Amino acid sequence: MMRETQHHRNMRPMAVDLSPAPGEKRILLEHLGVQGIRRISVYESKGGYNALKKILEKKLSPDQVIEAVKGSGIRGRGGAGFPTGLKWNFVPKDQSKPHYLLCNADESEPGTFKDRVILEHLPHMMIEGMIIGAYAVQAKKSYVYIRGEYTYATKIVEEAIKEAYRAGYLGKNILGSGFDHDMFVHRGAGAYICGEETGLISSLEGKKGWPKLKPPFPAVEGYLKCPTVVNNVETLAAVPWIINNGDKAYSGIGTEKSTGTKLWSVSGDVVRQGVFEVECGASFQTLLEDCCRGMKDGRKLKAVIPGGSSAPILTAAEAMDMTLDYESIASKGSMLGSGGMIILDETRDLVQVLKNLSEFYHDESCGQCTPCREGTGWLMKILHSFTEKQARPIDLELLKTTSNNMIGRTICVLADSIAMPVLSYIEKFPEEFDRYLSESSGQSSLSEKLQAKELL
Amino acid sequence: MAKITINEKEFEVEDGKNLVDAAEENGIEIPHYCYHPGLSVAGQCRMCVVEQEGNSKLQIACNMQCKDGLKVSTESDRVKDAVKWNLEFHLINHPIDCPICDQAGECGLQEYFMEHGKYKSQMREQKVLKEKVVPLGDKITLDKERCILCSRCVRFTQEVSKTADLAIFNRGDRSVIGTVNNEPMKGNYQVNTVDICPVGALTSTDFRFEQRVWFLEEAESICRGCSTGCNVNIHHKAGKHIYRLKPRYNADVNAYWMCDEGRLTYKSANFDKRLNAARLGGVKLPLREAVQMLAAELKTLVAMEQQDEIAVLLFPTETNEDLETVFKTLKGDLEINAFYSIDVQALIDEDEVKDELMMRNDPYPNSRGFVKGMKAHKIETKNLQSLKKDLESGKIGHLLIIAPEDPQVTDLLAPLSQATSPDTFVSLLTPQTAAADLFAQALSIPCISHYEKKGCMINFQGREQQLSGGFRMIKESLSLDECFRLLLEEYKKPTEIDRRKGAQQ
Structure with a gap:
């Protein structure tokens, strides 16, 4: 649902720091500060569309493009972190059915707003990446599935696509190569689930945004039952740089398994919130101290949600010990996810935070699979009983069992997206829950104790 | 493999x-x-x-x-x-209102709870409340709280009936089944959604609150609605009352489905529509006496060498076995030749699917068996117009009608009853009062209805399918087979005429 206030806020461009913060390594955002960079002429003057020209003029084969992207080691920036080149390679080489490329611009994970910077300021970089991606998987049509609330970004992208058509980068026989490609913008209607790749496909097909059962995977049977690649905005925007500078240049940045740079959208209790491009493998302190200038009002760090609200929470100690790459964050029991980092200071009540999140996931569950449809509501209600100080001691166990029975039991990962945080909050901050329990009137009766024994 | x-x-x-x-x-x-x-x-x-x-x-x-x-x-x-x-x-959000739910006793939730559940629920929070009595047209009633959102009904209307009138609205635990724009459901296949609903969400408005399912017994049969011959299970209570028909799986005929019209064909078999005693001119008489009287009437005409005045009217609604007995007795033993019926061959020739799904043009269940039986006994039937003409010309002294409980047959009988003069003796073998009422002076003998029948019928594919009814809803009623065996028995008993004839010789 588009809320009035949200809507108005999105009518304006998001404020960004045009010059890099200390600690940043800008390759995607290199030209962010250039006046008028969202216009095609300015973008071209900074080397824009050179990657596409290079491919089409040098007659690189689609496979060569895929190899380059594979070689760069770039992984999907939407959340799952799946190697992009590999994903493209799964698309069948024959053309018995049309192929499609979908750009997932339905950025709706709480805490995540990094794609918005690209959509609003560097749309041509994404479009160029999409055309290259489409060429690699031989798709004649692509869609930008853009979040409904991103009204301003939609206008920018639509305008940019028109410019690209006029410049001959889209349409028939692009740059005389014989390659045809059409690009469309499709606005979502404000459902979080439509950011899930198969939910997105259902929605684009004009259906209710229900994720689809896998297998078959979209690369084989996706949009309109045709081979389809769904990539995140940031992933596609990185493609021109990789083509221009070579896969080795990209894989030379970052760590061995997490190559390149990552955009982080940092919110919460820091001095300067915003979107920062940081080399993979940089320390958490680089982001916190250099980019965000440390904690707000000199308060102490309590917890970090590293990769969007569905990522399990980390304690301050764990966060301080991690580096900003897929492996390091995973080793702490969380995930890099979308790079939507939420910083929580010592004044934050994590039970309230979790209750708030549970409301979001309850609201956004599509209702298709039973464990998610029912579980998200149940978790929310139990968490309410905590914050209303009516929880029973067994409710803590019940939260855990409910969560454990949601994880991995559904078509998509929305259930996991709240169940895993619930488990991590309880595991890492048990004292926060105990405080509510001790203040709760919900003394469990004898029969409830018996029930608990039987159930657990 | x-x-x-x-x-x-x-x-x-x-x-x-x-x-x-x-x-x-x-x-x-x-x-x-x-x-x-x-x-x-x-x-x-x-x-x-x-x-x-x-x-x-x-x-x-x-x-x-x-x-x-x-x-x-x-x-x-x-x-x-x-x-x-x-x-x-x-x-957790199911109302657990089993005591007032029609599905109780055949509910997937109950069954699996006993088999796989048996836990004490930990849910103490407020359940999600939804609408409880929502008519989706006049055949289906929906309870949104009981729905487990399995989407079977939605997929049925998309994939099988192609009416696409059901959908899931809203999301998360607020999701509900409904029709697009709250319009009534369309088509002749709606009640299949009730069959496939694993819980008590979609209930048949016809069956709702009529009977507890654990009192129901099942018997296998074939729908009498058309020549498709959908395999059905009859759900009856102690053989006294039929409450519903449900499709029985047959991959080659009806798969899992049947049409709504066929589903309601049980109604004319129930007690209020039934002839529950033999009667002559509106006066009840014992069943045995009625058969004796029929035998005597026929015998008199045969003895007077007037069997050409006997006309038999019957329809392609009887089992092959019953038809065999009827033809054998009437043609073989009584040497009757005047048989009348509708033009069954024409029905067969023009038989095709009527609605692009399952229902066919030929509205009778055993046209193929009827024609087969006729051929075996070298019988040719004349149509109803000629019967009317023959009745009006006074050529017919005795009209024997074998009429099923099918209302469309009753409609065919109405003009004939008007053409029948008081000089024609009418005897009627029928399960229903409606037919007997048309011929007020007739000798009416109560027969069993279609779903009580045992035997075989041949559907449009030429497939011989079995009816296993076997229960008797009206105590004083006979199957055609029983009736004609009894008739023949009575017919062969020597009577006064025989004795006199014997004495003369």
């Missing part, structure tokens, strides 16, 4: 077969709500989880095809626990 292992036992199954079906075929039940073999796979209810060797995540059986080497467990502790919890998820 593929070799698969379920619970450490090896089975040989059809390659690519759905695991839920393959397991069931081999006596292993994998619980499921959303999966239905006649519909596409949705994978939503998550009840059919199994543990697959080499896969750390539990997998859903409904989305697994059998192939060589597949190894699964349906009874590991992990699976059992998952199924139990899945059931809890299904039930």
Whole structure:
């Protein structure tokens, strides 16, 4: 649902720091500060569309493009972190059915707003990446599935696509190569689930945004039952740089398994919130101290949600010990996810935070699979009983069992997206829950104790 | 064929077969709500989880095809626990109003709870409340709270009936089934959604609150609505009252479905429509006496060598066995030649699917069997117009009518009753009062209805299908076979005339 206030806020461009913060390594955002960079002429003057020209003029084969992207080691920036080149390679080489490329611009994970910077300021970089991606998987049509609330970004992208058509980068026989490609913008209607790749496909097909059962995977049977690649905005925007500078240049940045740079959208209790491009493998302190200038009002760090609200929470100690790459964050029991980092200071009540999140996931569950449809509501209600100080001691166990029975039991990962945080909050901050329990009137009766024994 | 292992036992199954079906075929039940073999796979209810060797995540059986080497467990502790919890998820917002629910006794939730659940629910929070009595047109009543959102009904209207009138609205635990723009459901196949609803959400408005299902007995039969011959189960109570028909699976005829019109054909068989005693001119008489009287009437005409004045009217609604007895007795023993019926051959010649799904043009269940029987006995029937003419010309001294409870037959009889003069003796073998009332002066003998019949009928494919009714709703009623055997017995008994004839010789 588009809320009035949200809507108005999105009518304006998001404020960004045009010059890099200390600690940043800008390759995607290199030209962010250039006046008028969202216009095609300015973008071209900074080397824009050179990657596409290079491919089409040098007659690189689609496979060569895929190899380059594979070689760069770039992984999907939407959340799952799946190697992009590999994903493209799964698309069948024959053309018995049309192929499609979908750009997932339905950025709706709480805490995540990094794609918005690209959509609003560097749309041509994404479009160029999409055309290259489409060429690699031989798709004649692509869609930008853009979040409904991103009204301003939609206008920018639509305008940019028109410019690209006029410049001959889209349409028939692009740059005389014989390659045809059409690009469309499709606005979502404000459902979080439509950011899930198969939910997105259902929605684009004009259906209710229900994720689809896998297998078959979209690369084989996706949009309109045709081979389809769904990539995140940031992933596609990185493609021109990789083509221009070579896969080795990209894989030379970052760590061995997490190559390149990552955009982080940092919110919460820091001095300067915003979107920062940081080399993979940089320390958490680089982001916190250099980019965000440390904690707000000199308060102490309590917890970090590293990769969007569905990522399990980390304690301050764990966060301080991690580096900003897929492996390091995973080793702490969380995930890099979308790079939507939420910083929580010592004044934050994590039970309230979790209750708030549970409301979001309850609201956004599509209702298709039973464990998610029912579980998200149940978790929310139990968490309410905590914050209303009516929880029973067994409710803590019940939260855990409910969560454990949601994880991995559904078509998509929305259930996991709240169940895993619930488990991590309880595991890492048990004292926060105990405080509510001790203040709760919900003394469990004898029969409830018996029930608990039987159930657990 | 593929070799698969379920619970450490090896089975040989059809390659690519759905695991839920393959397991069931081999006596292993994998619980499921959303999966239905006649519909596409949705994978939503998550009840059919199994543990697959080499896969750390539990997998859903409904989305697994059998192939060589597949190894699964349906009874590991992990699976059992998952199924139990899945059931809890299904039930936390369910109203558990079994005492007032029509589905009680045949409800998937009840069944699986007894089999896989038996836990004490931990849900103490307020349940999600939804609308409880929502008519979706005049055939279906929906209870949104009881719905487990398995989407079977939605897929049915999309994939089978193609009416696409159901959808799931809203999302999360506020999701509800409904019709587009709250319009009534369309078409002649709506009640199938009630059959496939695993819970008490979609109920048949016809059956709602009529009977507790545990009092119902089942008998297999064939729908009498048209020449398709959908296989059905009759749900009756102690053989005294039929409450509903449900389609019975037959891959070659009706699969899992039947039409709504056919489903209601049981109604004319129930007590209020039935002739419950033999009668002559409106006066009741014992059944045996009535048959004796019919035998005597026929015999008199035969003895006077006037059997040409006997006319028989019958319809393609009887079983092959009954027809055999009827033809053998009337043609063979009594040497009657004047048979009348509708033009059955024309019905067969013009028989085709009427609605692009299952219902056919020929509205009778056994036209093929009727023609076959006629040919065997070298009988040719004349049509109803000639019967009317013959009745009016006074050529017919005795009209024997065999009329089923089918209202369309009653409609055909009405003009004939007007053409019948008081000089024609009419005898009527019928289960229904409506036909008997048309011929007020007639000798009426109560017969059993279609769904009580035992025997075979031949459907449009030439497939001989069995009716196994066997119950008797009206104590004083006869099957045609019984009636004609009795008739012949009475007919062969020497009477006064025979004795006199014998004395003369």
